[in-house]
Structure formats: C-alpha cells, structure tokens
Amino acid sequence: MSQTTRVLWVNPVGYPDYDAPMGGLMAGVKAADTEIDVVSLSTAPLPNHLEYRTYEALIVADMVRLARMADAEAYDAMVIGCFYDPGLEDAREISGRTVVVAPCQASVQIAANLANRFSIIIGQEKWAVQMRERVEAYGYAHNLASMRAIGIGVPDLQKDCELTTARILEAGRIAIEEDKAEALILGCTCSFGMNEIVQRELGVPVIDPILAAFTMAEYLGSLRRRFDWSPSRRWSCAPPPEAELQAFGIFSAPPPIGNRVRY
Amino acid sequence: MSQTTRVLWVNPVGYPDYDAPMGGLMAGVKAADTEIDVVSLSTAPLPNHLEYRTYEALIVADMVRLARMADAEAYDAMVIGCFYDPGLEDAREISGRTVVVAPCQASVQIAANLANRFSIIIGQEKWAVQMRERVEAYGYAHNLASMRAIGIGVPDLQKDCELTTARILEAGRIAIEEDKAEALILGCTCSFGMNEIVQRELGVPVIDPILAAFTMAEYLGSLRRRFDWSPSRRWSCAPPPEAELQAFGIFSAPPPIGNRVRY
Amino acid sequence: MSQTTRVLWVNPVGYPDYDAPMGGLMAGVKAADTEIDVVSLSTAPLPNHLEYRTYEALIVADMVRLARMADAEAYDAMVIGCFYDPGLEDAREISGRTVVVAPCQASVQIAANLANRFSIIIGQEKWAVQMRERVEAYGYAHNLASMRAIGIGVPDLQKDCELTTARILEAGRIAIEEDKAEALILGCTCSFGMNEIVQRELGVPVIDPILAAFTMAEYLGSLRRRFDWSPSRRWSCAPPPEAELQAFGIFSAPPPIGNRVRY
Amino acid sequence: MSQTTRVLWVNPVGYPDYDAPMGGLMAGVKAADTEIDVVSLSTAPLPNHLEYRTYEALIVADMVRLARMADAEAYDAMVIGCFYDPGLEDAREISGRTVVVAPCQASVQIAANLANRFSIIIGQEKWAVQMRERVEAYGYAHNLASMRAIGIGVPDLQKDCELTTARILEAGRIAIEEDKAEALILGCTCSFGMNEIVQRELGVPVIDPILAAFTMAEYLGSLRRRFDWSPSRRWSCAPPPEAELQAFGIFSAPPPIGNRVRY
Amino acid sequence: MSQTTRVLWVNPVGYPDYDAPMGGLMAGVKAADTEIDVVSLSTAPLPNHLEYRTYEALIVADMVRLARMADAEAYDAMVIGCFYDPGLEDAREISGRTVVVAPCQASVQIAANLANRFSIIIGQEKWAVQMRERVEAYGYAHNLASMRAIGIGVPDLQKDCELTTARILEAGRIAIEEDKAEALILGCTCSFGMNEIVQRELGVPVIDPILAAFTMAEYLGSLRRRFDWSPSRRWSCAPPPEAELQAFGIFSAPPPIGNRVRY
Amino acid sequence: MSQTTRVLWVNPVGYPDYDAPMGGLMAGVKAADTEIDVVSLSTAPLPNHLEYRTYEALIVADMVRLARMADAEAYDAMVIGCFYDPGLEDAREISGRTVVVAPCQASVQIAANLANRFSIIIGQEKWAVQMRERVEAYGYAHNLASMRAIGIGVPDLQKDCELTTARILEAGRIAIEEDKAEALILGCTCSFGMNEIVQRELGVPVIDPILAAFTMAEYLGSLRRRFDWSPSRRWSCAPPPEAELQAFGIFSAPPPIGNRVRY
Numbered sequence A, B, C, D, E, F: 001m002s003q004t005t006r007v008l009w010v011n012p013v014g015y016p017d018y019d020a021p022m023g024g025l026m027a028g029v030k031a032a033d034t035e036i037d038v039v040s041l042s043t044a045p046l047p048n049h050l051e052y053r054t055y056e057a058l059i060v061a062d063m064v065r066l067a068r069m070a071d072a073e074a075y076d077a078m079v080i081g082c083f084y085d086p087g088l089e090d091a092r093e094i095s096g097r098t099v100v101v102a103p104c105q106a107s108v109q110i111a112a113n114l115a116n117r118f119s120i121i122i123g124q125e126k127w128a129v130q131m132r133e134r135v136e137a138y139g140y141a142h143n144l145a146s147m148r149a150i151g152i153g154v155p156d157l158q159k160d161c162e163l164t165t166a167r168i169l170e171a172g173r174i175a176i177e178e179d180k181a182e183a184l185i186l187g188c189t190c191s192f193g194m195n196e197i198v199q200r201e202l203g204v205p206v207i208d209p210i211l212a213a214f215t216m217a218e219y220l221g222s223l224r225r226r227f228d229w230s231p232s233r234r235w236s237c238a239p240p241p242e243a244e245l246q247a248f249g250i251f252s253a254p255p256p257i258g259n260r261v262r263y
Helices: A016-027 A053-072 A088-094 A103-111 A125-137 A161-177 A195-202 A209-227 A242-248 B016-027 B053-072 B088-094 B103-111 B125-137 B161-177 B195-202 B209-227 B242-248 C016-027 C053-072 C088-094 C103-111 C125-137 C161-177 C195-202 C209-227 C242-248 D016-027 D053-072 D088-094 D103-111 D125-137 D161-177 D195-202 D209-227 D242-248 E016-027 E053-072 E088-094 E103-111 E125-137 E161-177 E195-202 E209-227 E242-248 F016-027 F053-072 F088-094 F103-111 F125-138 F161-177 F195-202 F209-227 F242-248
Strands: A005-011 A034-041 A077-080 A099-101 A118-122 A144-149 A183-186 A257-262 B005-011 B034-041 B077-080 B099-101 B118-122 B144-149 B183-186 B257-262 C005-011 C034-041 C077-080 C099-101 C118-122 C144-149 C183-186 C257-262 D005-011 D034-041 D077-080 D099-101 D118-122 D144-149 D183-186 D257-262 E005-011 E034-041 E077-080 E099-101 E118-122 E144-149 E183-186 E257-262 F005-011 F034-041 F077-080 F099-101 F118-122 F144-149 F183-186 F257-262
Touching (some): A005 A209, A016 A034, A016 A257, A034 A053, A034 A209, A077 A209, A103 A125, A125 A144, A144 A161, A183 A209, B005 B209, B016 B034, B016 B257, B053 B077, B077 B088, B099 B209, B103 B183, B125 B144, B144 B161, B161 B183, B161 B195, B183 B209, C005 C209, C016 C209, C053 C088, C053 D088, C088 C099, C088 D053, C099 C209, C103 C209, C125 C144, C161 C183, C161 C195, D005 D209, D016 D257, D034 D053, D053 D077, D053 D088, D077 D088, D099 D209, D103 D125, D103 D209, D118 D125, D125 D144, D144 D161, D161 D195, D183 D195, D183 D209, E005 E016, E005 E053, E016 E034, E053 F088, E077 E088, E103 E183, E118 E125, E118 E161, E125 E144, E144 E161, F005 F016, F005 F053, F005 F209, F016 F034, F016 F209, F077 F209, F088 F099, F103 F125, F103 F183, F103 F209, F125 F144, F183 F195, F183 F209
Parallel strands (some): A005 A034, A118 A144, B005 B034, B118 B144, C005 C034, C005 C077, D005 D077, D077 D099, D118 D183, E077 E099, E118 E144, E118 E183, F005 F034
Antiparallel strands (some): F034 F257
C-alpha cells in the first residue's frame, strides 16, 4: 500500500492567482508524506469569486468533472475550495474511491470538538442564508451562535489585510460578547492568513477554512488508505452506470483545469 | 398591462422527445390567455434523464442561463421541469422579475391543501434521499407519509405505460394502506398521463407534477402581472451586479436552447 | 364540466361592514369566469374581530357549518377570511369536494416562491405566538425572519389608513433592515388596500392576505374542476358518517349566514 | 385561604351517561379536601363522542364558556375531558385564575417521568394524525414510540369491556415488542376502568387519561391555592377586555350545562 | 396500602447548610400525610455548588447510589435538588419503583400549563447552554422565550437576598418586556424564598424550582402509591441484573449521606 | 514545537484485559510520531462494561479526573473509549488545552463524509435510545438510517468472534437492504477486529469506533499542535476557577489509573 496521501485541492474559479499562496500555506502544514495538487479552472467565462449562486451554478459541472478525474488519477481526497461547499453532494456521487471534502463541513466538524457554540464570520450579509442552510444540512444548527458580516466582498478580502483583520476582530468580538460564541470560523477560503492573529487577540479558537478542509482531506484520505474507508456507493450514493456515462459521452472531454501545481 | 401570462417550461435535458407530449398536455389545460414556450437544451454532452446528481450538475448552469433569458424576454414564470427541482435556488437568484417554479415544491404545496399526509411515488430507491431533502427544505417533512419506489428508471417510464401504471397502483396502494398516505404525488415529470387512472382507482388525490408545476407557474405568473409580486432582490435574493456580469462575460453566449416550441 | 370557478369567501364575524369593500377588491382581480360569494355570520352574540382565541372559539362551529354548505352548494373553494386561519382543519374535514383555503397558509406558500425569508407585520404583539404556531404548522418556520407588531388593533386598522400605512412602513423597514426579511406579509385581512404602497416604498414583495387567499382559492378551485383534485377523504381526512350526522341532527339548522353578496 | 381544591370536570358532549361512572372513578381517588363537579353539555344538537374534528368544532365555544364560568365560580382547575384536548388553548385564554388541564397533555407529562418512550393506544386509525400533532405541540414527539389502533370507536369502548381490554392488550403488546414502547397511554377518556389489568398483564406503566388529567388538575389546582401559580395573562395569554366582552354580550347567556353532579 | 407519601430530597453537594432552610420551606407546604427526608452528601472532596460540569461529574455516582437506596427504603419519590438535573437519567435507571424527579423538568412541565412562553432566570451566563439543552431534551424548547443571567454565582445567591431579588426583578422585567416571556422560572434551587415577591411585582407566574420539584415528587409519588405508576423497566429503562451488581459489588458500600433530617 | 502527537486512550472500566489488544490495534495504525498511552481505571468497585447508565455514572468523575491529568501531562488529545461517549461534555470542560474525543462523535463525523445515511450496529436493544440521543445531540439524526441490535452483550462480544461477526453481518445486511443504510458503524469499542471482514462482505464502509476515535484524536491533537486549536474556555466552556478547585481539594488525589501502557 502506498504511504503517500494524495490530496487534490480545487479552487473553483477561473482565476489562478490564489493557487500559489494557498498551496504554499498548505505545503507549510502538510505531513511529510502528503502530496498536494492545487488546481483552478479553465472553463470560460468564469468569475473570480463565488459570492452568488449564479456563479456557483457555473462551476458545479466542473466539480463533477474533477471528482471523476480525482478517482481516475487515484487521489485519496479532493477538496472543493469554497466555503459554500458548492457541488459537494454532486461531486461525492461520482468521485469513485476518492473522498470529497469541503471547507464549511470540515470547519464545523472540527469546531464542534472545541466549543459548544461558534459563530461564522462572513464577508457580506448576502451569504448568511445560504451558509446557514449548509450548517443546518450538516447538523450543526444548534451549535451556530450567529453569522456576523464584515462588509467586505471576496475579491477585496486580501486587498488590505489589515483592514480585513480589523473587521474580523470587530465582528468576532461582537459574536463572542453579544452572541455568546465560544469559537469562530472564518467563512471564506479567501480570508487565509488571518486566523492566528484573531485567535491570539480574541482568546478563542479561530478556524481557518483552508487549514480545516486541507487537513481534514489529508486525514480522511489517510483513513481511506489505511482502512479502505472510501465513499459508499449504495442507494443515494450510487453513481451513474459506466455504460450510460460512455453512451452519453459525459466525461469525454479533458478535465477543465487551467492551472495545476504540485506541493 | 398585458393580459397574457407567459410561461417558459424547461425540460432540463438535451433530449427534445418529451417536449411535444408535455407541451400538448399543458396546452390542453392552460387558460385561454396563457402562452407556453417549451424548450429543451442544446448543451452537449447531456443525458436524457437526471436520475443522478452527476447529471443534474451538468445542467445547473443552463438553468441559470435560462432564468436570465426568461427575465430578458419578460416571461412571467419559468418552470424547471424535473422533480428534483435542480438549480431552483440558483435560477431564482438571477431570474430578475420572473418567478421560478419547480415540480416538487409546487406539488407539495398543492397536496398540503388537500391532505394532511401524502406519499411520493418514485421510480427508483436511489431518488429517495435527495427528494426527501427537497421536501424537508420546503417545510413538508411532517406531511410526508413515505417514498415508495416502483423500480422503473426515468427512460423507461413511458415505454410500457400499462406496466408503469400497474406499478404505480401497486406502490400507491401500499403507501395508502401501510403508510397511511391520504394523497399521492407522482415523483417524476416523466410519469405524465397516468395520474387520472391512479386517482380513479385509488380514491385519493393524485398529483401529477407537470400539471402541478405548470398551473402553479401560470398562477404565480398571473400574480406577478396583477400585483407585481415578483421575486425579492434583497439580502440572500440579491443577484450579481450587472457590471460584474458583463465584466466576466457571464451571459455573453446565447441561451443553451436546443428545441423551442410555443403552445 | 362547468367553466365557472365558484369561490365562497367567509368573513368569520357577525359584522357585515367589510363584506362590500373586500368583495369589491376581489371582484377587481378575479378571472372572468370566477364567481365570488361573500358572506358574514348571523350567529349572535359575535365580536367584530377575532384578535382573541376566545372569539375564534365562538365561530369555529360556523366554519364547519359553512364548509358543509359549501360542498352542498358545489363551491369549488371556500376561504376562511381571517389570518389566524380559524377552524381550517375542522372545516377541511367536512367540506366534501370543496377545497378550503385560508389567508396565512396561502400567504406563506406564495411568499416562499418569492423570497427565502419573510416577516409578518401584525397588529398587536398578542397575535405573535399563535400566528407563529400557524406558520410552523404549515412548515415555514425556517422562512420566518420575524413578526413585527404595529400596535393597532383589528377594529382600528381601517380607521385611519394613513396612520396604519405609516406604521406598516415603519415596522416593515425594521423587519427588512434588522431582521433581514426579504419579503413582507400583512398579517390581517383587515389591512387591505395598503400592500401596493408599502411594496412600492420598501422595494420588496408585500403579500396582502386577501389577495393571496382569494387567488389561491380561485387557483385550487380551478384545479379541482380541471383535474378533480378535491380534498382527500382517507384516514385523518375522513368525515363523520352521513347516517351519524343525521342521527345527531348536526346540520339540521340552516347555515349561519347574516349577509351574502355575489360578485 | 380555603383548604379545599375545587375541580371542574367537563365531559364535552351532550350526553350525560358517562358523568356518573367517571365521577365515581375520580371520587375514589381524590384527596379528602378535593371537591369535584362533573358536568356535561346542554347545547343541541351535539354528538355523544368527538372522534371527528367536525364534532369538536361544535363544542369549542362551550369550552370557552365553561372556562369563563370556572373562573367566575372560583374553581382551582378545570378539565376538558377528551383526549384530543379540544379547545384547550382557547379555554386557557379566558379562564382567569383557573388552571385548565386536558388529558393528552397531562398523560404525556406524567409518562415522561416514568419512561423514555411510550405508545398511545387509540381507538381508530383516524385519530392518529391529530393526536400526534397534539403530542408534538406539547413537546413529546421524541418520546412517542407509536400510535396503535384497536379498531373500536368511542361509543363502543365501554360496550364490551372484555373485548376492548383484549384489543388493548394485543395492541399494547405490539407497541412494546415491535415499537419498543416502555409505557402505554390509553388515548381516550372512554377507556376508563381498563388500565389496571393492562398494566398488570404487560408489566409496564399504563396511564389512564381520566386519572392523569384529574390528578393533574387536583395537583395544579393545589399549586394555585398554595403559591398563586395561576395562568399568566401577559402577551399571548391576555384575554379580551371585559368592556369589550360586555359590549358584544359574549357571555350574557348562562353556561351550557346539561348535567352537573358534585363528588 | 400506606397513606403516607415519602419523598427523599437530595442536596447533591457535600454541604449541609441549605438542608434546614430547604427542608423548612418544604415542610411548610407539604400535605399532611407526606414525609420528607432531606439529605446532603458525605463524599469528599465535594464543592458546595454545581455551577460547573466538572463538579456535577463528581456527584453523579452518588445520585445513582441514592436512587438505589431510595428504592431499598421504599421512598415513593426522590428529588435531585439542582436545576441542572444532574444524573437524572442515570438515577432513573436504578431507582426501582421510586420515581425520580428533578427541578428543571418539574418547573417546565408546570410552567407550560400556565403560559405559552417562559424565561429562565439564571445566575451566570455560563449556565445557559447546558440548561437550554435540558429544556430541549424535555421538549420545551419552543416554550423558552429566553435565559437571562443576573451575574451572581450560586454561593452568593443567599448572601444578600435583597440584591439577588433586585437583580431577578431586573432580569425578569427584561425577559417579559423584551423577550415576551409570559412566566418566569428561577433557574437555581438556591434562589429559594424570592419567588413570591417577584411574582407580586411582575404580575406573571414565577416558578420556584424547589416548590416545583418537591410538589411534583409528592404528586408523582402519590400516583405511584395509588395507581402503581412506577418507573418502567423495559428496554432503555432496564437496570443492570441484580447478580451482576452483586458480582461487581457496585452497591456494597453504604449510601454517601452526610446529613439526613426528616420533615 | 514538539513534533510528537500524544494521545491518551482511556478504557473507562476497572478491567485492564482489553488495554493490550486495543493498544496493539492502535499502535499498528498510528503515525510514526504519535505516542499512545492506554489506561484503565483503578477505582473500585467498577464493572467490566458500561451497558447501563448506572455503570457509566460510576466512571464519569474519573473521566473528569483523567481529563485534568491529560492537561497537566500535556497530552494533545484524550479519548473516552466507550461508544456511549460517557462524560464527554464534563471532561471537555476541565481538559485545559487537551482535546477530548469520543468514539460515537468521531464515528458519525467520519461516516457523514462517506455516506448520506448510516446505521449503527449495537449489541443489545437496551442501548438504542441512549445512543440515538447521542447521535441527535451531535446533529446526525437525519443521517441515521437505523439502530440494529445483534443480541450480544459487551462482555461476550470478543468471546466467540465468529459468532459476533456473523451476527453483525446479518444485522448489517438488514440495515442495508431494509433500512437503506449506505454505511455501517459498529456501536461498541469491544467489537474491534471485525470491521474489515464486514466491510468486505457487505460492500459498504464499516466504521470501527476505536479506529475512528483514535485517528480523530491523533488528527485533532495534531491540529492543536500545529494551529493551537485547543478547546475554547469561554461561556459554557469555562472551567471552575483554579482557586476554587484547590479550596475544595477537588483534584488532590492521584488520578484513578489502574493500568497504563505506552504504545
């Protein structure tokens, strides 16, 4: 059995600029025998963020195509790198033996081991309803103290990191003091690099969704390798028959990868 | 104000064969001043059914594109013609002033006015988990007596209508007698033409999802015309900014329509 | 098959003053082939509003008697014209082939097609608990952003319409800005005539419960005519046996109608 | 302060035949200083049972009138003697300082102190949906193992007590062995006199709803006397203003009592 | 059958100072034929309050030992005298024929008969999450208007009763006016002696948990005596086999009682 | 920063016989730089299994003591090695910077990444209610297809492993075919060594709770080391003040360890 855990990290946008900083971040924390491939998409036209359902709809098919590829290329785990977890259920159906992980689910699962109630710091009020539905679907509604928005859109989160951090600190303080949050989750993969300072300042665990999703993928990928705990394929987890996929030519085109770097 | 209610019915598959029989069915029950356009998709490759999440993922982007078109062409309402209601939330975000309707939601809303508890007759056990999640998301979990599968896949539902009807009768009887269902919903838009006989035989209301979704679209479309009850655009309902859509070129391509017939 | 949809609108009070303005409102929006009978009650003593459970209890038996009459006189649909939906489940049991509709359920079903979260503007704080229970029973608790009271009782809602409208605007603004409501429902059938201006001012859909309930009755009534989707009579929907009703003389008295006008 | 706890037991039917046996049953278990008045109704026409919502609707106004009387005559507690708990919320609004109790709520509250999961033995399948809604409204859905019907209507429950008991034993056994019930509740006040033998035979607690509701009324009535724990009158618990009640003449007629016996 | 109801009240701390005032309080309200034994614990080391889960964990085993003793000494009911209801489910398993009661469950069951929504006044914010979980487990989450903290720890509640009362009044007013509470529950057994004045001042029912739990124990204990409604021993309620208990020597040591006084 | 992740595995029984086989199992799958200490308890009297709440109550205080020790000895994570997860919330309060993990929570979190619905195979029907409550508390009730009992008590699970495996296979098949489970969880830490064969035979993921809990502890422990994601200490997560702990002498005795082996 191979000792290497192979993780495919997908930035589900047609925009490679975050591939390197995210890949570097993960490379800095990965286990010695983990191999990470970071990809972003080649499909056009695509937005550089997914704040709207409209945009997410545009990349769901690609998540399915990449899950198919992940299995074909024997990745242990694949991550859909957006906190809306777009296309997660779809990708999981077709991912074969590859475990599919996403930041929101990974973050709430970790947080629930560290605190009874947590808040999610989001960029814009717009996101609240949809993310709350995600949290509820994962079973963590009773742990959610609040969603608190900082009024900064995804494309601007890394523009002025001091400002973003200041706003997260402010929103986090309110979440803790008024909503009685006991831990915080940063609700966007583009707020990387800020959790440490927030955690130190506010004195509660602050979950960064990239670190959460990547390490969860590494962990679940290693379980797959060690115990063959790969995705179920019964009942609602059954994929389309191979013959039908080929008859329709569903996966005849190459995977929609624009950029791909190994770490 | 125009007196005509205009409905766009979308068959979310790359397969026009059902456009005519479904269009004919709706034409036979529509109000005099309703105009129906039935379309299916041109995107390739596409399956001829959506029994799998993998397939639905392939058409979600098209639902968004058609919702955008529906608004541009001033349809009062658009229907996503599959009982999984794929892409409903996404399409609703970008549909402008067009109301977006889908068969599962329409069917359970009608059924709840006629019975306290109903069952959904599905083609295959595979569908149960995902459809139950839909019913729960709409708030009707407490009305759901059961899901009962007849063991026939979508492409075969209209192949031997006598067999399909016999299986629906059998499953419906069990739903009524064992699960205490008081009404039935046929859980696939491809089981059209069978609800009357089942209703007559079993003596409970039997909701056909095409009739439910089409008339609900006609109804909500007429509310929009009469009272301007068009979709909210606040908070989670806000669409992407127009400038951004144009900058990304999101809707620069023509809508993915393969077949389009007016009734 | 008759082409006319016949709707019975019941004002469940012993007070005919609102029959004419409500009837006129509905007559102005009905389909050409719809016939509306508006009635109020003759039972005495009766209040002129139903803000208290005590008062509703006094008219529940009449709702049952009128539902019985609605079936006997072959109405397609009957509406219980109060936003508490008093006696809805009881009337539905005995309404035979007539569909029974009520404003709260109709309003939330429509609103859920237009927005993810809505608030209900109520007259007095007193109403909140009971109406929330209604909304929960219909399955829409997760869509309810808030209840906001304007501090005006039912008998005064039409006394100074400018004041009422101003208060609704104020409460609606708070519901939208603080509670993140995306649509509004006016929580009393006696606030008619105000939704248009509120909708225009606040820029979100504002559902008037008379328009919602009447058009839903017209719609469901037409489904009954077209597809025979009349109420289930199985299990919890079964009515008392006719022989028993006659033995007890339950419906031997004439229906408790005080005023009856056709539109 | 009076040492006597006064309980008003209402048989909500126009049928006095059960007044004496029920009164005798309660008299046999009451505390020395408890005084019980058993009444049935004089309103006509009325059924002799309430298996249908239609019938319950006919007596809800009377429950309100009797609750008003209970307060006027200074009863500590009043019981609505039917396991559907008809009109409970309405009566509670107008009962002044009298606590209003009903059999279903009393039974589930007691049972939850004795077992984690219980089943309710009902007469007919018809009752299941409505009673389950009651149990859910009281917060005990998670304790409900099942409802099991014995196929005997209310008027026949006391006709052949051996048969009824045999059927309860049979249904109870299934509830325990198949549904894993740990206690049973008899779901009709007309199945009195049978709980002892069922309890002895089946070896689990068997709650009789008359004993449950009467003793709960005696208990809560004594709390009222001792600690002035009478019903709240704030917010949703506020009754109509006295001036309005008199203006409408709501309670001008004498209470609808057909039979009244003290125990 | 004995006419005396025997209640064992356990103060689950190694601190007898409250035994006398609590015993006196109960003695003043008990029925003539009720006998109360108040005990506190001898286990060491023990805290004098249970504000922390850490402390509760230390006394759970003692609750089990005392429940065992309660059965052996034929108490009708035992009360675990802390509003966290620590060890309630555990004690119920081994209590044989003794009914085990606890303040939080007793209080919410009583309150739900008097009001639709109530708030719990707690000492410190720390308690909120755990107590809310209790309330939810008992099925009363929908009745809970809020938890409001007064900022006083358990050991200080009786130090300056005027201050404590003032704070309860202040928190209670906010609960009523802002959270729309219709009744209040005092969320600690150490706030005894204050409910009357709060109730008089605020005009809503104010439930004292000692009075609630003690009288509920007296009531349920009397049901046990009269109707043999003792705890179920089926399925999840089954205790360990006697042989096994003896083989392990589980109850070989004497019960951990430090102080024991009869009232 | 230390590179070694240190895990404390607690067998919460006074019975060291399983320490070695469990330790060996974990040693075989651990990461190279993980250090495992397996302990069982010295407290007497203690049972050799925890099938009853009575027994669990006896060891909850020890879980708190060991969590205190785990922090003092700088373990990264501690596991409470019983599928009831006894004392988990209590231990988490006092564990300082050590993450506390338990088998049921770990198993359902992993399973939810691999399947939409899973069943838990339990030893005896007795366990079902309590374990279902655990699963619900963690938020996974909607994922639970069923609990299926094999009729073997904890002390016998390893006596005849062939028999146990055969029973698990039988129960697992029913769970999959009848309850539509898509994955299985073995609901007892004493069923170790059987998941592989069951997984191979039944073709769905089969989660062994020791492997799940140990690897989750290793994973969360490594997160603590890398990102300082240690338990929150705000609000409901706050531990007792150190001064108070010392004043009461709560942790003055040595930890209740009977056997301790390093792997």
